[in-house]
Amino acid sequence: xxxxxxxxxxxxxxxxxxxxxxxxxxxxxxxxxxxxxxxxxxxxxxxxxxxxxxxxxxxxxxxxxxxxxxxxxxxxxxxxxxxxxxxxxxxxxxxxxxxxxxxxxxxxxxxxxxxxxxxxxxxxxxxxxxxxxxxxxxxxxxxxxxxxxxxxxxxxxxxxxxxxxxxxxxxxxxxxxxxxxxxxxxxxxxxxxxxxxxxxxxxxxxxxxxxxxxxxxxxxxxxxxxxxxxxxxxxxxxxxxxxxxxxxxxxxxxxxxxxxxxxxxxxxxxx
Numbered sequence: 001x002x003x004x005x006x007x008x009x010x011x012x013x014x015x016x017x018x019x020x021x022x023x024x025x026x027x028x029x030x031x032x033x034x035x036x037x038x039x040x041x042x043x044x045x046x047x048x049x050x051x052x053x054x055x056x057x058x059x060x061x062x063x064x065x066x067x068x069x070x071x072x073x074x075x076x077x078x079x080x081x082x083x084x085x086x087x088x089x090x091x092x093x094x095x096x097x098x099x100x101x102x103x104x105x106x107x108x109x110x111x112x113x114x115x116x117x118x119x120x121x122x123x124x125x126x127x128x129x130x131x132x133x134x135x136x137x138x139x140x141x142x143x144x145x146x147x148x149x150x151x152x153x154x155x156x157x158x159x160x161x162x163x164x165x166x167x168x169x170x171x172x173x174x175x176x177x178x179x180x181x182x183x184x185x186x187x188x189x190x191x192x193x194x195x196x197x198x199x200x201x202x203x204x205x206x207x208x209x210x211x212x213x214x215x216x217x218x219x220x221x222x223x224x225x226x227x228x229x230x231x232x233x234x235x236x237x238x239x240x241x242x243x244x245x246x247x248x249x250x251x252x253x254x255x256x257x258x259x260x261x262x263x264x265x266x267x268x269x270x271x
Contacts, residue, residue, distance in 0.1 A: 030089065030140075031079035034147045034182070046189040048087045049144045053197060054222050055089035056081050060137060061215040063091070064130040072128050076136030077117045077150070078143040116150030116163060121209055131209035137218065138204025142168055145197050147182030165205055172198060196222075199231045206234070 030052055033044045044052070056076075063071040073080075073091065082092040113122070119135035122128050139150050142164050150164045161167040171180050181194055200221050206212050213221065213230065221227040 028082045028084075029079050029092075030081040030083060030144065031077070033083065033087075034078060034143060035149070043184050044087070044144075046185060046193070050193065051087065052081060052083075052089045052144055053141055054219070056091060056137065056140065057215055057218045057222055059089070059091035060133055061219050064133065064215050070130070072130060073133050073136070074128055075113045075117070076133050076140055077114055078140050079114075081140065114150070119209065120207055129209060130214065131212045134204050134212045134215060134218070135209075137215070138201045138212075139165060141197055141201040141204065145182065145194060145201070146180055147184055168198070169202070172202070196227060199227060199234075203230055203234055211237075 030044070033042075033048075037043060060073065060076065063073060076091075080092055082090045084090060113136070117136045117139045119128075119132040122132045122135075142148075143150065146164065146168065148164055148167075151162055152164065153162055155162055155167060161170060168180060171177075177191065177194060177198075180198065181189060200218060203221075204212055204218065217226065217230075221230065
């Protein structure tokens with residue numbers, strides 16, 4: 001009896017998680033509620049955004065770790081997370097999803113997805129894995145917190161970064177939390193929860209797929225387990241990376257200065 005009920009619950013969960021966007025109104029998507037809602041329509045408040053974050057994470061965890069064969073979505077973004085009448089999230093649009101043999105760690109295929117959401121290794125090699133979905137989830141989390149698009153060329157007008165990830169990293173380094181959070185929330189949010197989500201998003205979008213957490217780890221971090229240790233490691237790596245980058249820049253600048261100085265000496269000598 002208990003086994004039968006558990007099977008029914010698993011079946012219902014599977015049906016819910018594999019719901020497609022086809023035939024459903026785009027107004028049900030998280031992206032619509034973040035950026036395209038009409039005057040008078042409700043926005044996503046902070047509690048609803050938290051439900052989107054944890055619900056999507058659990059959905060991807062199920063696809064990656066509890067389906068046989070496992071499923072890689074390959075196009076995780078706010079536009080592909082649907083909301084039911086109670087604003088509960090459902091991972092939708094499996095048009096680009098890939099079934100993966102459990103004996104294989106990745107699959108090579110033509111790169112498909114949405115620019116700004118695609119993991120760098122997938123873009124450069126065509127190899128997708130669960131960690132490419134983790135990257136997409138991290139970008140989606142940034143969308144949920146900021147309300148902004150993954151790519152926005154209008155930021156060029158303010159001499160800012162086109163990519164949302166780079167834009168957020170810059171603000172995070174500056175400690176400018178207020179500039180990160182969606183203004184539509186009108187300061188109605190929990191600062192500690194925002195910091196938690198931003199940290200998880202940055203962990204999920206690390207350049208190396210091996211450094212990204214699994215979706216089950218993401219779920220645990222959203223539930224308050226293990227984030228502090230992972231974040232401290234990330235900060236140490238990020239500091240080292242930036243120091244190396246700045247040293248490279250200094251060497252490059254010194255090289256340019258040397259060339260210019262040499263040119264000046266030669267010109268002066270020629271006179």
